[in-house]
Amino acid sequence: MSFNYILKIKNLGYILNGIVILENINFTIEENELVSIIGPNGGGKTTLLKLILGINKPTTGTIEFYDKNISIGYLPQRKTDAFDFPISVYDFILLARYRGIFKNFTNDDLRKTGETIIKLGIEKLLKKRLSNLSGGELQKVLLARAIVNDPKLLILDEPTSFIDIKSQNEFYNLLFELKEKMSIILVTHDLGAISTKIKRIICLNKNINFDGDINKNRDLVMNNLYGYDVNIIDHTDHKKL
Amino acid sequence: MIFEYKFVQLSLLSLILYSLLAAIIGTFVVLRKTTYISGGISHAAFGGLGLGVFLSLNPILVAIPFTLIFTSMMFYLGKKFKIENDSTVSIIWSLGMSLGIILLNFKKGYTGYMLGYLFGNVLSINTFDILLLSVVLVFTVIIFFLFIKEFIFISLDPEYAKIVGINYNIFDTVFYLFVTLGTVVMIKISGVIVNIIFLTIAPLITKNLFTKIYKIIFFNFLLNVFFSLTGLFISYKLDFPSGPSIVLVSIATFIIFKIFKNL
Numbered sequence: 001m002s003f004n005y006i007l008k009i010k011n012l013g014y015i016l017n018g019i020v021i022l023e024n025i026n027f028t029i030e031e032n033e034l035v036s037i038i039g040p041n042g043g044g045k046t047t048l049l050k051l052i053l054g055i056n057k058p059t060t061g062t063i064e065f066y067d068k069n070i071s072i073g074y075l076p077q078r079k080t081d082a083f084d085f086p087i088s089v090y091d092f093i094l095l096a097r098y099r100g101i102f103k104n105f106t107n108d109d110l111r112k113t114g115e116t117i118i119k120l121g122i123e124k125l126l127k128k129r130l131s132n133l134s135g136g137e138l139q140k141v142l143l144a145r146a147i148v149n150d151p152k153l154l155i156l157d158e159p160t161s162f163i164d165i166k167s168q169n170e171f172y173n174l175l176f177e178l179k180e181k182m183s184i185i186l187v188t189h190d191l192g193a194i195s196t197k198i199k200r201i202i203c204l205n206k207n208i209n210f211d212g213d214i215n216k217n218r219d220l221v222m223n224n225l226y227g228y229d230v231n232i233i234d235h236t237d238h239k240k241l
Numbered sequence: 242m243i244f245e246y247k248f249v250q251l252s253l254l255s256l257i258l259y260s261l262l263a264a265i266i267g268t269f270v271v272l273r274k275t276t277y278i279s280g281g282i283s284h285a286a287f288g289g290l291g292l293g294v295f296l297s298l299n300p301i302l303v304a305i306p307f308t309l310i311f312t313s314m315m316f317y318l319g320k321k322f323k324i325e326n327d328s329t330v331s332i333i334w335s336l337g338m339s340l341g342i343i344l345l346n347f348k349k350g351y352t353g354y355m356l357g358y359l360f361g362n363v364l365s366i367n368t369f370d371i372l373l374l375s376v377v378l379v380f381t382v383i384i385f386f387l388f389i390k391e392f393i394f395i396s397l398d399p400e401y402a403k404i405v406g407i408n409y410n411i412f413d414t415v416f417y418l419f420v421t422l423g424t425v426v427m428i429k430i431s432g433v434i435v436n437i438i439f440l441t442i443a444p445l446i447t448k449n450l451f452t453k454i455y456k457i458i459f460f461n462f463l464l465n466v467f468f469s470l471t472g473l474f475i476s477y478k479l480d481f482p483s484g485p486s487i488v489l490v491s492i493a494t495f496i497i498f499k500i501f502k503n504l
Binding site: 053054055072074076083085086087088091092095096098100101102127129145 | 272387388390391393394396397398400401403404405406407448449451452453454457
């Protein structure tokens with residue numbers, strides 16, 4: 001039996017302390033699809049990701065994966081004081097190969113960690129402490145942790161918030177390479193970097209008010225989402241789109 | 242020769258055991274940034290010590306269940322009434338101390354106990370204290386080394402720990418259980434007030450030097466032994482109380498480390 005979808009969300013709702021955070025969310029993510037979720041702060045983007053990841057449970061609706069044992073990679077939104085833990089880059093990535101209580105890391109885990117490090121070109125960082133990395137380096141390391149298990153679904157929460165434009169471009173190029181092997185959900189505010197490159201964008205503000213290619217009717221979609229006219233600038237040539 | 246005295250031998254042995262216990266628990270207290278909560282637990286124990294003295298039972302044996310029940314109940318109530326965690330800890334901190342002082346006040350002639358439990362007195366350690374310390378140490382070593390990956394994961398990134406399938410709530414509870422056990426059995430040595438310094442100073446130094454948890458724990462142990470023995474020597478030579486002397490040595494070492502590190 002073959003499935004062409006990775007993730008199917010039906011009538012999803014989430015209420016916290018009596019406040020509706022998400023309501024009536026419906027969408028499907030297909031194999032090797034790269035989808036971006038945009039929306040204002042407090043619009044429920046991170047909450048939606050946490051529901052997909054199983055960190056929180058939905059109040060209503062269902063989240064269905066093509067396979068119950070699906071491997072999901074996750075790159076979390078960064079907090080300023082996170083990751084000052086005394087651990088080397090190598091051990092940090094290896095730890096994500098955790099398989100359960102009393103299960104030691106195998107040669108396969110070591111090999112896979114090595115391969116991922118090479119794939120992302122971060123060999124020079126192996127012995128560095130996590131806290132000594134630059135913003136761009138840390139994002140690559142977090143991405144390495146997210147993909148070390150060859151996930152079928154990769155979830156990224158504002159991955160380019162703390163990195164410079166050069167690193168951002170490198171990061172997006174990496175994502176497009178990864179898309180060949182996995183489906184990707186990218187939450188971002190960085191409309192300038194994604195709007196011309198990603199075909200499907202979901203606009204989320206408590207509910208989904210747009211799902212598709214925003215380039216066809218950009219101004220109207222942005223106005224509906226944020227409530228005012230939004231000018232989007234492409235980083236690469238600094239032109240208003 | 243001073244080492245011929247049994248109380249000195251017991252004190253030295255307790256300091257070695259204590260140094261290892263503090264090295265293991267303190268590493269995770271610092272890495273999980275739970276110093277304040279652990280301080281609250283240590284102070285809550287004072288209520289249990291007071292209850293033990295009041296009931297004429299072994300204060301440490303009463304303080305263990307008292308602290309576990311009292312802190313669990315307070316955190317439960319804090320959650321139920323939506324009180325911020327740090328405010329709950331402040332309440333635990335002062336309520337535990339107040340209960341202890343009031344209960345001790347009922348017993349005439351026991352105010353001397355108060356100073357001993359507040360600041361510790363390693364020279365008052367007896368064979369039963371050593372036995373209790375050893376039992377808690379053995380369980381701590383077994384649990385923390387058996388589940389080292391899980392404790393690293395919940396300290397490093399609690400959210401990711403849940404994603405990879407670690408039962409965060411269980412390991413978080415086990416962690417606080419051992420912080421409670423550890424801090425209570427260490428009270429006779431370091432006292433409720435200075436207890437938390439013993440847990441934190443060595444890891445604050447070693448977490449800057451190493452990236453392997455076993456190395457951090459091992460060097461915490463060595464540093465704790467150094468702090469304890471040097472503090473005890475100063476206490477003996479200058480007739481200072483032992484607990485505060487050990488604290489002064491550890492903080493002086495930390496300041497020297499910071500100065501050299503920033504040069």
